[in-house]
Amino acid sequence: MVSYFWKTSTFFDDFKKELTSNTIQSIKIASAYISIKGAQYLKETIEALNLTAENIEIYCSSSFNEHEPEKILKLLSTFSTVYIVNEPFLHTKVYEIHTEDLIVTYSGSANLTEGGLFNNFELTVKSESTKNQLEEFWDDLWQLCIEVNEEVIALYQQYPKEVLDEITQKKIASIKKQLNTVYEKQCTQSYYPDLKDFYFNVADYSILAEKYWEDGSSAIRLQRKDTQKKLFTLNEEIEPFAKKLDLYPHYRPEHLTSGIDPSPFNFYRVTGIWMRYGKDKSELDFFGQKGFGEKSSPYQQFHKHACLQLSIGSEGLNVGMFHSTASDGVDRGHVDDHWYEVKQKIENIYNDITGYEFVWHIYSNRENRLHAYFAIDSGTAQEFIDFYRKYDMDGFESFCMRHYDVDDERIKTERNIINEVYETFEAILPLYKAMTFRIPVDVR
Template identity: 45%
Template sequence: MSAYFWRQQAFWNDVEYEILINKPKKIVISSAYLSLTGVEYLRDLCKECNLKREDIIVYCSIDFNDTKPADILEVLCSFAKPFLVVNPFLHSKIYELHFEDNIIFYHGSANLTEGGISRNYECMSKDVLEHSPVCDFWEHLSVNSVEVTEEVIALYELHQKTLPLKIQKNAGKLQTDLEKIKEKQYKMKAYPDLSGFYFDVDDYITVSKEWYKVSNSTATKRRKVIQDKLLALHKDIEPRVKKWDLHPHYNKDNISSGIIPSVFNHGRVGAIWVRYGKHKDELNPYGSVERKNRRGNKDPIEQFHKHACFQVSFVSNGIDLGMFHSTAHDGIDRYHVRERWHEIKGEISRNYNSLVGNQLLWHFYDAKNDKFKYQFEIDKGTLDEFLDFYTKYDEDGLESFCMRHFESDDERIKTKEGILKEAMKIYEVLMTLYKAMTFRIPTSMR
C-alpha cells in the first residue's frame, strides 16, 4: 500500500530517514529542476552512508536551473553521476532507493530544489517494491541523455550569462551543442580508450556503418586523415617488401584505396587499405590486352586490383593484415588456381602446418551485400578440411582473402612501428601460400 507525503518537508524527512538509517546501496533520481541548495542537501545525506559516486545517478532537464547551472553541475559531479536529458523536456520527479532486498520508490511533484525540499506543498507517494517499476524509463533516459563532464560544465559556463535572459537563440544553441556532445559520447561508448594509438576512435568511427556511405566534404576530410596515416605507413613498408618482389600500385594516386563512395566500392567506404603485389610488367605480359567484362565494357587484364597481393586494411574495429587473393569477378589468380589446382594443392599441403598458430582466417566475402558468407579458421581446421572448404566455396561473386585481425585496442598495433612489425610477420608466414596460389613472372622475363 502506498504512503503519501504532502506536508512541508515531510517527504524529505522520510528520504533522510531511509538514507541515514537503512543506508541504500544505490540512489537513482529524476528531477526536472535542480538548485544549489537541493544538490548540497543530497550531497550531505550521501556522505553519511558512504555511497560511491557511481552509485548516485541523477537525471535532469537541460533547463534545470536558470541562474548558476555550471556551479550546480560542478557540485553534483563531485559526488554523483549526473545526466542531462536533451530531448524532449524531462518533467518527471522520481526518487529510487535501492537496498539489498527491495526498492523504495517515490514519485510525485517534488524537484531536487529548495522549494521541493522545504518551502512548497508537494505530493509524493512511497512504495516498497521488489523491483523498479520504471526500468524501461531509466533505460530510455540513459539512451537520450548526455553525461555531465568537464566539457558539459564548460559549455554551461559559456551560457550562464545568457540563460537567465531566456534568449531563444542561445537556448537553441545550448541544445544543439549538447546534442553534439551526446552523439560523441554515444559513439565513444562503442570503442575502447585509444589514447596514444596511431589510429584513434574518430578514425574507426569514420569507416563504421554510421559514416561509410556519407559522401560530403566532412566525411572525405575524415577519410583523408586515415589515408594519410596509411600512406605514411606505406613509406616504411614498401622498401621492406621488395625482398619478396612485392610492389605497390604502379600509379602513385592509387597506392591506397579510394576514399569516396562510388560504384567501384558499392557506394560505401567501410575500409581503406594499401596493397603490395605484382610488378607492372607482370600485369601486362602480352602487351596491352583488353577484353569485354561481364558488363560489356573493355576491361584490361593488367588492372592491379585483380591480382593477388598483400594488404594492410583499416576497418571499423581494427586492422586486417594478410593476403587478398581474388576480386569478386575476373580475379586473375583465382583462375590460375582453378587451372592448376592439383599442382597447387600439393604446394599448400606441404606448407599448411606453417600457417597454423597465427590466427589466420580465410574469408569468402560478398562485397555487394557487405556480408561475410564463409570463413575458415586455419588454427582449428585440418589440411583436408581447408582444401574441401576452399574448393566448395570458392565461387565468382565472392571476394577471397586470408587475414589476421587485430582489434583496435591491441597493443601490438598501437604505434606505426608496431603495425609495421606485425605486417612483416604475417607476410612472412603467408609467403609460401602466396607463391603457391599466385601466377608470377620471373624478374628475368619481365
C-alpha cells in the same frame, strides 16, 4: 509497503529520514528540472553520508534550468555523477535510495527544485522492496545520457539567460546539437577500450563504423585523411620489405591506399582503408596496356589481382592475403584454369600457414554480408580445398586474413604493427604463391 505524500515538504522530510536512519549504499535521482536551491538542499542532506560521487547519480533533462545551468552543474558535480538526457525530453521525477537491505523509491511529480521539494502541491508515491524494480528503467535511461564533464559545462556557460525569443531559441538549438555531438563521442569512447597509448586510436577506428560509411562530409574526410597518413607512415618501412618478397604497392602513388571518399567504386561506402602489395606494373601490363578509364582493360587494374594487404576497419586491423574481387578476379581465374596444379601446391604448403589464426572469408561487398568463412588452424588441407571449391565464386570477394582487435598489444606501437606485417606477409606468402599467377622476374 506503499505510502503517499502530497502535503508540502512531507516527501522530502521522509526522504531525509530514510537517508539518516539507514546505511546508504547509493542514491539515484531523475528530475526533469533542477534549481540551484534544490541542488543545495540535496547536497546539505547527503553531506554526512560519506558517499563518493560514483555512488550518487543525478539525471536531468537538457533544459533542466534556464537561469544558471552551468552553476548548478558545477555544484552537483562536487558530490555526484551528473547525466543529461538531451533526447527525448526527460520528464521523470524519481528518487531511489539503496540501503543494505532495501531499495526505497519515491516517484511522482516533484522536481529537484525548491517548489517541487517544499512549496508546490505535489503527489509522490513511496515504495520499498528487496528487489530493484526499476533496474531496467535506469539501464535504459543511462543509454540515453551524456555524462557531465568540463566540455558539457562549457556549453551551458553559453546558455542564453535573457528572455526567450527567436535568436535565443536558435542558440539553445545550437547547444542541443552540440550536446548530441558530445553524446556520440561518449558513446564511441564507451564502446572502445582506452587506446591513448596505441598507434591507431579510437578516432581512427570509430570513423570507419557503419554510421559513417556513407558520410562524405569534410569533417569525416579529415579524420579519414589522418588515419590514411598513419598508413602512409607504416608504408615507408613496409614497402622496402615487400619488394624483397617481390611484392609492390600500387604503381600510382595516389592509390597507395584505398579511397577515403564514398564512390561508385566502393558502393558509396568507406568500410575500411587498406594498403596492398602485389604484382609489378610490368606484370599488369601483360593483361592490357590501357590505363584507367571507361575503355581500359579491367585486368590491368591493380585491385583485380591478388595481393598481400594491411587494412584498418572499425573493429581493428587485418593483415593477410586478398585473393579476388567479386568479378573479373585474375587470380581466381588462374586457380580455376590450373586447379589440379594449384590444389597440389596448397596441399604441400598448408601446414606452413597454420598457427597464425588465418581465416578465409567469402564476402559480398554489394550486400555487406559474410557469405562463408574457414579457420585455417581448425581444418585440414583437404577441408580447405573443399571449402574453396564450394564457396569461392564470381560475385563474392575472397580473402584470407589475420585479425587484430583494437587493443591487441601486438599492434600497440608503430614498430609492433610493422613487425606483425613482416611476420604475417612471410607466413602467408607460400599460399599467395600457390594461388597467384606471376610472371618470372627475368622475363618481365
